[in-house]
Amino acid sequence: MASLPRRFLVHTIxxxxxxxxxxxxxRYGPARTVRCLVDEQTRAVRTPGGEQVTSTSTAYAEPEEQAAAPLSRITLPSGRVTTVILTKRRDGGRLGTPNHTEIQME
Structure with a gap:
């Protein structure tokens, strides 16, 4: 299946x-810009270690986008600085849903 349509990638983080x-x-690496769709919605997620935490923002980016490791620093379009909880690659396979990278943040 195709990636998220570029017209949906209206934000930059x-x-x-x-x-x-x-x-x-x-210690953090050099800043890089990622085009995405940001959804600032609170939800419960599990960390890679299995701990349940609260995510306040999720970014949806192209599937080819380099994953952001947990604890990476993110600056949202609003200027708020947050950290990554986890990054997931979403592959719709034959379901017809768009492939994308999901970045869940504190």
Whole structure:
């Protein structure tokens, strides 16, 4: 199936990939821009470790988009800075739903 139609990718977020912890705090990679659709809706999600947490925003991007690792820093179109809970690749297979990358954030 095809990707999300480009006309739906009306927002831009800035992603700074988490690279680990230092003695001065978290270290992030260079900022990169991702076109997406941002949905600022609160929902419960599970972390990769199985813990249930609250997500306040979800971004839907093209399936080819590089995944943002958990704890990566995201700047939303509103200017709010948040962190990634998890990234999922959604493949609709033969269902006819668009393939995309889903980024769930705190």
């Amino acid at each position: 800035t992603v700074e990939d988490y690279q680990g912890q230092t003695s001065k705090g978290p």
